[in-house]
Amino acid sequence: MTWPDALDVLGALLLLLGSLLSLVAAIGVLRFPDLLTRMHAATKPQVLGLMLVAAGLTLELRDARVAALLGLVVMAQMVTAPVAGHMLGRASYRAGQVDRDLLVVDDLTGVVERVDEERGAP
Amino acid sequence: MSPYTRTTRRGNVRPTRYRAVQWPMVLWLALLWWVLWGSYSLLSLVGGVVVAVLVCFVLPLPPLRMSVRVRPVAVVVLVARFLGDVVMASLQVAWITVVPPRPLRNAIVRVPLRSESDFVQVVVAELLSLVPGSVVVEAHRASHTLYLHVIDVRDDRDIDRFRERVWAQEQRVVRAFGAELLPEPPAVTPS
Incomplete structure (x- = not known):
């Protein structure tokens, strides 16, 4: 087996793994009982999934330009995914979309009203 | 402002x-x-x-006032540990998805951070959100407290273990970006 072959196989493997994780994320969104739990499935396995797909593509195409672009994609995802997850989770908690039966502990009860502070930069 | x-x-x-x-x-x-x-x-x-x-x-932005000193070795440790965490936790959450434990229980955990720095709080929250299994539901800036939704929690021991993990993460961030982690001095306004 030559080097390009080995890289091809490795790249294909990474692509497959990444897609598998994205599939699991989709299943999680379907199966999990409430919004906050679904957030875990929707935002997370797919972070690693995207990283693996990007790495796989880099190995397949072996082009520095593509690699740089994919690096940007992964970076943008890593910066924005937590913000999106946080905003959705926060909004859903404040809107009362929480199934309390599913929680062992809720340290946030009654805190939300007190926790509000002034908006904007200091 | x-x-x-x-x-x-x-x-x-x-x-x-x-x-x-x-x-x-x-x-x-x-x-x-x-x-x-x-x-x-x-x-x-x-x-x-x-x-x-x-x-x-x-589209001007105000300059950031922060005292960050990057320590390369500590950054490598932080990134390596973070990638390891992401892989481990991804597999864990994937497993929970495919074979959900019955009953699946979660918790919203309050974790007061030890550092006084806004920057550290942001980085810690961002990293925790990227690691599967925890979502930041609420962040309180004045007291540097994070409220996280954690998946698959059974009892108080799990919660304590999770808090320890958050603090360990914070420690690594502090080491990596070695700011003196005290509140920044108030801006000097020209008279």
Whole structure:
């Protein structure tokens, strides 16, 4: 087996793994009982999934330009995914979309009203 | 608000464009332009710098006041540990998805951070959100407290273990970005 072959196989493997994780994320969104739990499935396995797909593509195409672009994609995802997850989770908690039966502990009860502070930069 | 303000002709008080063009921002935007353009010629780089300076003028941001000192070894440790965490936790959450434990129980955990730095709080929250199994539901800035939704928690021992993990993560961030992690001195306003 030559080097390009080995890289091809490795790249294909990474692509497959990444897609598998994205599939699991989709299943999680379907199966999990409430919004906050679904957030875990929707935002997370797919972070690693995207990283693996990007790495796989880099190995397949072996082009520095593509690699740089994919690096940007992964970076943008890593910066924005937590913000999106946080905003959705926060909004859903404040809107009362929480199934309390599913929680062992809720340290946030009654805190939300007190926790509000002034908006904007200091 | 930025510490410098100006009064417009109509009498409104606005922040000035004090230090609107900051070189790290220009560098970053120019690089971004270069990568997106994809031809890597000198012309596209020059174009990128011009566009970056224009963007900084048209959409100015106040300069960040933070004391960050990057320690390379600690950054490598932080990133390596983070990637390991992401892989482990991804497999864990994937497993929970395919074979959900019955009953599946979660918790919203309050974790007061030890560091006084906004920067550390942001980085810790961001990293925790990227690691599967925890979502930041609420962040309180004045007390540097994070409220996280954690998946698959059975009892108080799990919760304690999770808190320890958050604090260990914070410790690594503090080591990596070695700021003295005290509250920043208030901005000196020109008299």
